Amino acid sequence: MQNSVINSNLSLNVLTELSRSLFLKMTLVQVLVGIFLYVNCLMIFTFLNKAVFREDTRYILFAQTLFVDSALMVLTDMLLIVNLYQYRIHMIPCIILCTIATIFTNCTPLTLVAMCLERYVAICMPLRHADISTSRNRCFGFLFIWGLSSIAPFFTLLAYLFVVPPAALFTYALCSAELMMGEEWQAQTRAIILQILFLFMIIIIVFTYIKIMIAARAASSENKKSTNKSLRTVILHAFQLFLCIVNFLTPYIEMPFWKVDFLVFHNVRFSNFIVFVIAPRCLSPLIYGLRDEKFFLLLKHNALCGLTAFYKHKIKEQTNFVL
Template sequence: LNYLNVLTELSRSLLGKMTLVQVLVGIFLYVNCLMIFTFLNKAVFREDTRYILFAQTLFVDSAVMVLTDVLMILSLYQYRIHMIPCIILCTISSTFTICTPLILVAMCLERYVAICMPLRHADISTSRNRCFGFLFIWGISSIVPLFTLIAYLVVVPSAALFTYALCSAELMLGEEWLAQTRAIIFQILFLFMIIIIVFTYIKIMIAARAASSENKKSTKKSLRTVILHAFQLFLCIVRFLTPYIEMPFWKVDFLVFHNVRFSNFIVFIIAPRCLSPLIYGLRDEKFFLFLKHNAVYGLTAFCQLYSMKGK
């Protein structure tokens, strides 16, 4: 009887946490969809590199949120899926997750060019250069996931690919050398990203001191934006360490594993991805004006539709 009571209490606890996570994910996806609609609805945003990178961040963050949430739900309910779709989902999720900090670095570089090289900004921020930049970002984002996928396919027995298992990124990190190599590549990658962000911060700070009173406000705002991106990058770096934090609990204690995973999900997945809408959706006056209009218009249209159904 005591065992059943404990099991019931654990189920309620997990259900309550899962409900909280779903509410947060729903709010996040609603805000992101509204911002993506605002971006697509105005040509002035679709022609600006800054807002194009922002829209790319919204898309990638939404995809990461959905994939991670689905994997967590499957893990919570102990639902086993086929290994082939599992490793595909994990590879795609890992690619999107790496893409986010790379876009943050690109945003910092864009601010650096806009503030420190304003006369060359228009020549650098062309559609052709943007395409090359996006190809470079997605190419770099795919290196680690493809390496992990290929290495896993080499070491795993072929029969294991046709089994069913609880889908998790830890499945592909069973070999110690693979997990360590993956971690080393991440460390090198993020070291370069940190160097670039520190470089842009120093350059923009120097430009802020030398700027005239008219440009000082814009420069200082860009400086704060780079600081916020640096904080986002820090959270993203910690996010890549979470599988290594969760792995010791994976085969030891089910409840502790899920408690750690819930905490990591909220702190290192939801929190940093809420900063992008804050940085560009609320702090940017031009974008916020259109965003507010679309939000009010959408709410008004929904109320009118609901009242018509009531009649």
């Protein structure tokens, strides 16, 4: 009898500790997501507020990254909360949400590659940059990015609908993208598609880095600063791409801990979410929002609600923008 009481108290203490730990971690994640979304929304407003940004390919790609990352952050945060609190949802909205989230996940690294190519054209082919960066070519580029981003998700969706019994679509489950890969061949085919896609992206990033590095060595002292800055931008994009690639491996990292210790599994999942979901998407605002002088001045002006006359004068002086 006494042993039963002791075991019951221990179980209660473990559950209490787990609930407290879960609450603290969820609070931390929501604060980080809130800050991320606030900064992104401010940057999207800054982009939309000036026509000069809306006509520049570099800033248009940056704005797409902000939009995609913000939407992905909302979806993944929502799914994280639902799963951690063991709330089951209907399978049809679940597979729709997972498909959209996977498309957004693929779109971010592909947009990073497009940004690297844009820097390559601007640095290595400056005379042709205006002819290449036309609105028509931008439309084709965006269609290409979204088309490639959709290959693996739509394959996973169609394969799932092909093998799953119709009755399973009307059940409730803990929503996860892994639910759509019940057969081993589905997971293997999806992995092959992603490996080919990321190999393609890595080759392009390495190519642009080498070309810009060669241009940096041959550049005059006047152009060397701009070229070196573009080189650092490509390096940062390569680091972002690495974190995005690792994000696809996190389910394989987490599952062994599920069988060992439930609390350790949650700790690993939270760590992966912060390091491989939040962190790489915080780099885009850093690379273009804070390192780009024109954008940063307008961003600071908007963040201060246009109250400082000093920044108005500074922006007009350096960018010729009318506020």
